[in-house]
Amino acid sequence: xxxxxxxxxxxxxxxxxxxxAALGAPTLLVERESYLGGNPVRWHYxxxxxxxxxxxxxxxxxxxxxxxxARIERRLSTTLTKAELGSHGYRVTLATADASETRDVAAxxxxxxxxxFDSRRKFEYGYGRFPDVVDFKELEGMLHDNKLVRPSDGQxxxxxxxxxxxxxxxxxxxxxxxxRLGCVVSIKQAVEVRQKHPEVDAYxxxxxxxxxxxxxxxxxKSMQEYGIKFIRGxxxxxxxxxxxxxxxxxGEDTILSRPTEVPFDMIVLASGMEASAGxxxxxxxxxxxxxxxxxxxxxxxDLNPVDSGLPGxxxxxxxxxxKAIPDAVTEGMxxxxxxxxxxxx
Amino acid sequence: MSIVAHLPRRVLSLTEEExxxxxxxxxxxxxxxxxxxxxxxxTIFAEFRQDPRHHEFVLGCLNCGECTTGCxxxxxxxxxxxxxxxxxxxxxxTTLWDAMQEKIWACCQCYTCNMRCRFGNDIAGIxxxxxxxxxxxxxxxxxxxLAPFGRSLTLLMTVGTQVSSDMIQPDFFRxxxxxxxxxxxxxxxxxxxxxxxxxxxxxxxTRSSWEVSVQTSLELFRIYEETGVLDMLRGLDxxxxxxxxxxxxxxxxxxxxxxxxxxxxxxxMRGPVASFTG
Ligand code: SF4
Ligand code: SF4
Ligand code: SF4
Numbered sequence: 252x253x254x255x256x257x258x259x260x261x262x263x264x265x266x267x268x269x270x271x272a273a274l275g276a277p278t279l280l281v282e283r284e285s286y287l288g289g290n291p292v293r294w295h296y297x298x299x300x301x302x303x304x305x306x307x308x309x310x311x312x313x314x315x316x317x318x319x320x321a322r323i324e325r326r327l328s329t330t331l332t333k334a335e336l337g338s339h340g341y342r343v344t345l346a347t348a349d350a351s352e353t354r355d356v357a358a359x360x361x362x363x364x365x366x367x368f369d370s371r372r373k374f375e376y377g378y379g380r381f382p383d384v385v386d387f388k389e390l391e392g393m394l395h396d397n398k399l400v401r402p403s404d405g406q407x408x409x410x411x412x413x414x415x416x417x418x419x420x421x422x423x424x425x426x427x428x429x430x431r432l433g434c435v436v437s438i439k440q441a442v443e444v445r446q447k448h449p450e451v452d453a454y455x456x457x458x459x460x461x462x463x464x465x466x467x468x469x470x471x472k473s474m475q476e477y478g479i480k481f482i483r484g485x486x487x488x489x490x491x492x493x494x495x496x497x498x499x500x501x502g503e504d505t506i507l508s509r510p511t512e513v514p515f516d517m518i519v520l521a522s523g524m525e526a527s528a529g530x531x532x533x534x535x536x537x538x539x540x541x542x543x544x545x546x547x548x549x550x551x552x553d554l555n556p557v558d559s560g561l562p563g564x565x566x567x568x569x570x571x572x573x574k575a576i577p578d579a580v581t582e583g584m585x586x587x588x589x590x591x592x593x594x595x596x
Numbered sequence: 597m598s599i600v601a602h603l604p605r606r607v608l609s610l611t612e613e614e615x616x617x618x619x620x621x622x623x624x625x626x627x628x629x630x631x632x633x634x635x636x637x638x639t640i641f642a643e644f645r646q647d648p649r650h651h652e653f654v655l656g657c658l659n660c661g662e663c664t665t666g667c668x669x670x671x672x673x674x675x676x677x678x679x680x681x682x683x684x685x686x687x688x689x690t691t692l693w694d695a696m697q698e699k700i701w702a703c704c705q706c707y708t709c710n711m712r713c714r715f716g717n718d719i720a721g722i723x724x725x726x727x728x729x730x731x732x733x734x735x736x737x738x739x740x741x742l743a744p745f746g747r748s749l750t751l752l753m754t755v756g757t758q759v760s761s762d763m764i765q766p767d768f769f770r771x772x773x774x775x776x777x778x779x780x781x782x783x784x785x786x787x788x789x790x791x792x793x794x795x796x797x798x799x800x801x802t803r804s805s806w807e808v809s810v811q812t813s814l815e816l817f818r819i820y821e822e823t824g825v826l827d828m829l830r831g832l833d834x835x836x837x838x839x840x841x842x843x844x845x846x847x848x849x850x851x852x853x854x855x856x857x858x859x860x861x862x863x864x865m866r867g868p869v870a871s872f873t874g
Contacts, residue, residue, distance in 0.1 A: 485660040
């Protein structure tokens with residue numbers, strides 16, 4: 252059997268690759284970055300919601316399974332530049348910085364994932380202009396390294412605000428969808444901050460809290476056990492206060508129906524999820540339909556979310572929409588199974 | 597296809613039938629308009645909800661409050677664009693009626709709320725529709741609210757106001773802060789856009805724009821007459837309306853006279869030239 256190509260080495264791709272190997276299929280795992288693990292590794296995610304297990308532990312287990320398996324051929328810093336449908340799968344061209352080669356593969360799993368929204372596009376929050384306005388993926392790195400300090404002066408912040416739905420649910424930037432994770436990750440971050448530094452005040456500005464399913468527990472605990480304060484309404488603008496030493500968040504408390512101004516030492520933006528550049532690229536190469544949001548569209552979103560509807564092309568993870576790691580891992584397994592069935596028949 | 601095209605439209609607006617049977621929404625414990633006031637409130641509610649602009653302007657609301665954040669009026673009054681949007685979508689006629697007594701006049705029509713709205717609502721627009729209805733129906737409260745503005749209105753309607761390209765200077769917009777007025781590139785870009793937004797054929801500068809041409813103001817007034825603005829104003833303040841008409845009539849006559857004189861002068865100038873060449 253020709254190998255089955257898994258495109259993308261994030262949680263979904265790792266899961267698909269290890270599952271394919273377990274089924275006994277030769278597997279070719281291609282990743283455009285120089286490392287495996289995807290966004291969690293790229294941004295040094297700290298603890299993962301909702302169990303607050305270190306990301307390294309979770310992703311590490313996936314990595315171990317893939318790296319320790321001789322049936323999985325791993326190709327890093329490699330991109331796909333061409334794909335042609337043959338009688339038994341695809342003929343694909345793989346390129347590195349200095350070479351390219353052609354390979355025949357029996358089936359393809361697209362696990363090309365998402366990119367975080369570039370928060371500079373919401374210019375009113377001052378990201379990229381004020382150093383103490385950080386993106387929540389950057390805070391992940393700080394928490395991971397146990398270095399919670401203000402980027403401007405290296406001091407410990409006294410009061411932090413989280414702003415949910417940055418670049419999500421927002422027609423101003425053309426992204427009306429929900430990121431699904433901003434709420435739970437922000438609450439998790441606030442809990443993590445309060446666990447490590449109980450003296451830091453944590454405020455979360457929200458429109459709706461979407462800690463769906465069993466994750467709701469973390470939301471309740473965050474209030475009951477960690478004293479995190481929730482303000483219903485958004486920060487609409489960030490400026491400087493106190494001679495430039497602090498940030499001033501202007502917003503509306505929509506429960507009290509009054510505009511508010513609160514000084515903060517740090518403001519964390521829960522940036523949304525967009526289809527990654529790689530996802531857009533493979534959509535074009537294989538001709539996978541793309542929805543208005545820019546994500547790949549499975550043929551049947553309800554009955555079979557991992558089939559693209561094209562022969563031998565299967566989908567997994569955040570390439571088809573915002574997704575949490577457990578869901579990406581599950582889809583990786585589903586796509587692996589379907590790709591294996593296709594290659595075998 | 598653009599993503600906006602996928603969004604449902606007209607979700608909060610009513611069809612003619614629906615408006616004829618307004619939702620039986622009861623804000624418990626709230627005042628309810630009664631008697632003739634109730635009738636007028638219901639009429640205004642039905643007209644408001646069937647206005648085609650309601651379909652266009654009120655799309656839905658996440659109650660995010662970002663519109664209120666940037667609203668200058670919200671900082672000084674018990675007023676917020678978010679609340680106005682909610683009122684525009686309410687099924688309770690008395691709530692709309694109450695907001696139309698005073699609140700709608702707090703807005704200064706700066707359109708900041710529209711720039712902020714993540715749902716794409718035209719909040720400033722729907723507020724102006726409410727204002728229009730309050731004027732059209734000659735509400736007593738509107739009469740009182742607008743009474744002190746008779747002088748400004750007279751000037752505005754008989755003379756007008758002009759914007760010239762060279763008004764778009766950082767110095768005139770200090771309240772926008774150093775970000776907008778400093779050396780920051782953003783200012784250059786946005787001021788450039790604004791300058792381009794002013795039709796170039798106006799070709800006015802701050803020096804000349806104070807002198808308003810009689811012809812332009814007459815044309816403007818013609819627009820007020822033809823589009824029903826004048827009739828609208830008549831319902832609210834008949835005396836002021838008559839006065840405006842008097843002023844403009846006088847100006848029209850002057851203009852015609854001047855035209856006649858001008859034509860004669862030209863003819864007089866042409867005369868000798870014609871005989872000379874002939
Ligand atoms: S998950 Fe939460 S933060 Fe993310 S878009 Fe949805 S509501 Fe906003
Ligand atoms: S247009 Fe009116 S409601 Fe909107 S921001 Fe300006 S003053 Fe406020
Ligand atoms: S900005 Fe738009 S969506 Fe947000 S509260 Fe105002 S009207 Fe509603």
